[in-house]
Amino acid sequence: MNPEIFIFEKAKAAIKELYGADVNEKMIQTQATRKEFVGDITLVTFPLLKTSKKSPEITAQEIGEWLKANSVEIESFNVIKGFLNIKFSQWFWQGVFIEMETAEDFGQLAPSGKTIMVEYSSPNTNKPLHLGHIRNNLLGWSVSKLLEANGHKVLKVNLVNDRGIHICKSMLAWLLMGNGETPESSGMKGDHLVGKYYVAFSNELKRQTKEIAAQENISEDEAEKKAPILKEAQAMLLKWENGDKEVVALWEKMNGWVYDGFAQTYKRLGIEFDRTYYESQTYLLGKALVQEGLKNNIFETHEDNSVWCDLEGDGLDKKLLLRGDGTSVYMTQDLGTAHQRFSEYKLDEHIYVVGNEQNYHFQVLKLILKKLGFDWSDSIYHLSYGMVELPEGKMKSREGTVVDADDLVEKMYQTAKETSLELGKLGDMGADEQEALFEMLGLGALKYFIIKVDPKKTMLFDPKESIDFNGNTGPFIQYTHARIKSILRRAAAEGYQKRVIDSETVKNSTSETLLPKEIEIIKLLNTFPTIIKEAGDAHSPAVVANYAYELAKEFNQYYHDVTILKEENASLRDQRLALIDLIARVLVKAMGILGITLPERM
RNA sequence: GGCCCUAUAGUUCAAGGGAUAGAACGAAAGUUUCCUAAACUUUAAAUACAGGUUCGAGUCCUGUUGGGGCUACCA
Numbered sequence: 001m002n003p004e005i006f007i008f009e010k011a012k013a014a015i016k017e018l019y020g021a022d023v024n025e026k027m028i029q030t031q032a033t034r035k036e037f038v039g040d041i042t043l044v045t046f047p048l049l050k051t052s053k054k055s056p057e058i059t060a061q062e063i064g065e066w067l068k069a070n071s072v073e074i075e076s077f078n079v080i081k082g083f084l085n086i087k088f089s090q091w092f093w094q095g096v097f098i099e100m101e102t103a104e105d106f107g108q109l110a111p112s113g114k115t116i117m118v119e120y121s122s123p124n125t126n127k128p129l130h131l132g133h134i135r136n137n138l139l140g141w142s143v144s145k146l147l148e149a150n151g152h153k154v155l156k157v158n159l160v161n162d163r164g165i166h167i168c169k170s171m172l173a174w175l176l177m178g179n180g181e182t183p184e185s186s187g188m189k190g191d192h193l194v195g196k197y198y199v200a201f202s203n204e205l206k207r208q209t210k211e212i213a214a215q216e217n218i219s220e221d222e223a224e225k226k227a228p229i230l231k232e233a234q235a236m237l238l239k240w241e242n243g244d245k246e247v248v249a250l251w252e253k254m255n256g257w258v259y260d261g262f263a264q265t266y267k268r269l270g271i272e273f274d275r276t277y278y279e280s281q282t283y284l285l286g287k288a289l290v291q292e293g294l295k296n297n298i299f300e301t302h303e304d305n306s307v308w309c310d311l312e313g314d315g316l317d318k319k320l321l322l323r324g325d326g327t328s329v330y331m332t333q334d335l336g337t338a339h340q341r342f343s344e345y346k347l348d349e350h351i352y353v354v355g356n357e358q359n360y361h362f363q364v365l366k367l368i369l370k371k372l373g374f375d376w377s378d379s380i381y382h383l384s385y386g387m388v389e390l391p392e393g394k395m396k397s398r399e400g401t402v403v404d405a406d407d408l409v410e411k412m413y414q415t416a417k418e419t420s421l422e423l424g425k426l427g428d429m430g431a432d433e434q435e436a437l438f439e440m441l442g443l444g445a446l447k448y449f450i451i452k453v454d455p456k457k458t459m460l461f462d463p464k465e466s467i468d469f470n471g472n473t474g475p476f477i478q479y480t481h482a483r484i485k486s487i488l489r490r491a492a493a494e495g496y497q498k499r500v501i502d503s504e505t506v507k508n509s510t511s512e513t514l515l516p517k518e519i520e521i522i523k524l525l526n527t528f529p530t531i532i533k534e535a536g537d538a539h540s541p542a543v544v545a546n547y548a549y550e551l552a553k554e555f556n557q558y559y560h561d562v563t564i565l566k567e568e569n570a571s572l573r574d575q576r577l578a579l580i581d582l583i584a585r586v587l588v589k590a591m592g593i594l595g596i597t598l599p600e601r602m
Numbered sequence: 603g604g605c606c607c608u609a610u611a612g613u614u615c616a617a618g619g620g621a622u623a624g625a626a627c628g629a630a631a632g633u634u635u636c637c638u639a640a641a642c643u644u645u646a647a648a649u650a651c652a653g654g655u656u657c658g659a660g661u662c663c664u665g666u667u668g669g670g671g672c673u674a675c676c677a
Contacts (some may be wrong), residue, residue, distance in 0.1 A: 034621065044620060046657060056657080082657085083621060124677080164677065279677090306675065315605075316673095323675045330677050359606060360672050386607080387670075394670090425638060441640095453615065456607070458670060464616065469640055471626040472615075479640050487637045534618075546616065549625080556641060565636040602638085 001096060003041050003526070004030050006073065006087065011043060014066040021051045030162025030522065038078055039085030040523060046082050052370040056082030075146050091506040096526055101582055107528045107589040112151040115346060118144045120353035121158045121271070125258040126166040127195035129265055129405035131388050131395060131461060132355065138450050138595065139385055141271050142541035145593045150536035151174055155345065158273040159337070160253050163280040168236040170194045170227065171250050173201035189264065189406065190257025199397075204229050206253075220466040268409055270443070270595050272439050277337065287328055287373060290321050298371050309368050317382050319364050332367055335372075342376045349379045351539065356384040356456065383539050386458035388450075403461070412442035415467040416475070420602070429601070437599055441475050444596045448474030451594050452545040472549050477587060480552040481598035484584040485560075490565060491577050498578035501571055513572065517558050518579060524554055528586055532593075541594055555583050 011028050015021055020126070028048045033039035040102045052059040055170075057079055064077035064084050075089040100106050120140020123129060129137075144154045174181070174197040183190045205227055213223035224230060239247040290307055293299040299309050299321060307322040321332050341347065352362065362382035369377035387394065395402045419436040420426060426434055449466045453459040469475035491498075506513050514522070528547070535543035564580070567573035588598055 029620080031618090031620075036622075042621090046620075049657080081621070161677065166677080168663085304675090317604090320675055325675085327675085329675070333677095355671090357671055358677095361677095363606085382609085419640075423638090423640070425640090449614095457615090458608075460614065462614075465627070470628070471640095473626085473640085475640060476626095479638080483637055485637095490637065538618095542616095546625090550651065553625085557643095559637075560633095560642050563636055567636080587661090602640085 007041055010067055014063050019051050033085045037476050039087045041086050043084040060084040062279035091503050092523050095503050095507045097522050099502050109151040114348040115153045116147050116349040117155045117347050118254045118351045119157050124161045125255050126170045126198045128191040131403040134405050135388050135450050137271050142451055142594045146536050149532050155273045159277045165237050168233045169201040169368050170198040172233050173197035174323055189261040191261030194254055194258050213557055240251055282337050283333050289335050297477050351381045351383050353383045356386055359384055385455040388459055388461050391462050412446045413438055416442035440597050440599055444474030444478050447596050451541050454542050477548055477552045478598050481587050482556055482602040484580045485600045498581050499574040500578045501575050521554050544590050544593050
């Protein structure tokens with residue numbers, strides 16, 4: 001029984017009888033009672049005053065009396081200003097506890113029948129992944145898990161940007177300076193190797209640009225356009241588009257290296273996709289849609305044959321859809337892929353996990369689709385996340401301050417290892433188990449650090465702070481879980497069994513079977529499904545992260561104050577074991593949504 | 603210039619229009635006879651500024667200021 005729903009229904013009946021009015025959802029506002037007052041749930045009466053035509057205090061008092069008289073579940077109530085604090089009886093909470101305890105998969109919501117596609121990651125194949133991609137990947141993954149917990153069917157997809165001038169730059173530099181270097185010969189991870197040549201290209205382009213600018217006394221912008229190496233890269237792109245065999249073969253080879261590298265990174269991050277799309281296969285999509293739009297006079301053709309969509313009436317600019325030479329742009333492709341996906345799958349929602357620098361792009365995308373008459377345009381959701389900044393400011397490749405994804409993960413692993421060994425509590429743990437633990441902790445710290453922040457906010461990544469394993473961190477929660485498991489192991493060894501006292505026994509019992517702190521924890525546990533629901537609706541796993549932390553903290557305080565293993569009253573002891581077991585299960589479920597695994601021991 | 607996002611303790615983050623704004627790190631002090639001190643307890647410390655809406659505003663609206671982004675025949 002959900003206390004909020006219970007109070008909602010009861011209050012509705014109370015108002016009907018007391019004031020003869022039907023009220024809507026908005027008028028019955030409940031919240032958890034603040035800790036300094038007696039009560040479990042609080043009804044805010046202000047929205048009801050127009051109906052009751054009485055003062056807040058009197059309204060609260062009247063409703064309180066009615067509720068008390070008409071439900072055995074309510075033990076007492078008190079009124080403070082316009083707030084009606086309601087306290088449930090002990091056996092009510094006992095019932096809530098039993099319900100959660102026996103639930104099949106507590107926190108997993110019923111199937112919704114909805115299918116949601118989540119596109120995330122979407123890397124370029126000219127360089128390795130960096131910190132920004134990590135935020136994208138972790139968000140995409142956890143949002144997918146969150147939606148699954150909400151009972152939706154989720155399709156995780158990746159759209160790899162495998163074509164274009166950027167990959168030609170890497171290819172060209174490799175041809176010019178590579179001496180046939182391969183991942184095998186260099187011992188480098190494929191994506192890093194290709195990235196190395198992308199940097200080499202940039203450096204050479206810069207050198208040529210400066211030279212030309214000095215020689216011809218022109219601006220660097222102009223000089224860059226004249227640089228031979230850039231012209232060569234453009235020529236290479238043209239060859240690629242025309243299917244030149246040699247260029248395509250090189251392109252396939254180097255992209256292959258990159259995919260091997262990405263696969264390793266994804267695996268270590270614990271990230272997967274149900275389907276991968278490649279831009280080389282989708283970049284021509286959308287042209288047909290543009291023709292259709294032209295036919296229906298939604299788009300317009302300019303003198304040079306380029307096609308545009310005029311969005312000035314909607315407060316936006318004009319947007320190019322086809323170049324004068326008939327080739328398409330990014331927007332054209334996105335229109336096409338969206339159309340293709342909604343046709344192929346019956347999608348109830350399509351989420352794009354993409355940085356906030358593309359807010360405008362998605363605004364335009366949705367609007368154009370709408371103009372083309374596709375109602376599903378409204379089902380597109382741009383999960384826009386903020387940039388990740390470093391203490392010294394933005395990451396800049398020019399200044400070499402880009403944090404590489406693989407380096408970062410490795411560093412987190414190393415720190416976890418050092419910290420663990422320093423604390424020296426691994427006992428008889430085998431080498432393999434230790435390795436797995438270090439990996440679990442290092443990644444747990446990283447993932448939690450990133451995901452706990454509201455996606456849309458710019459976040460600061462301080463390497464020093466991220467490797468701190470105390471406080472509001474992943475390892476704190478992992479540690480809490482390991483401790484609970486440790487207690488449960490000890491209890492099992494002693495022959496104790498977890499068992500909840502049944503409601504009937506509680507009703508007839510004169511003594512307390514639940515401590516105030518335990519009721520507090522039960523209340524918190526009971527909000528879990530609501531948290532899942534709200535976080536899912538808001539597309540924000542951060543809410544789940546903060547919830548898990550709160551729960552872990554509650555346990556730590558609880559265990560500090562209460563005896564469990566040494567509790568003499570066997571039924572209380574067994575019930576407490578059941579409670580901490582439930583906490584552990586909820587932690588596993590919550591952290592699983594974040595992609596974080598919890599250790600049995602550490 | 604136009605459009606969008608953002609502003610909370612020294613720092614990093616919380617707070618569905620509701621009561622005395624909550625944590626963590628850092629600072630100061632304390633706690634180890636149920637598990638495992640990666641813990642627990644206590645203290646000091648914040649809503650950028652000015653208006654407005656409301657019984658009630660960190661939250662909604664307007665303006666000012668600071669920070670970020672977008673405003674390519676790039677992706």
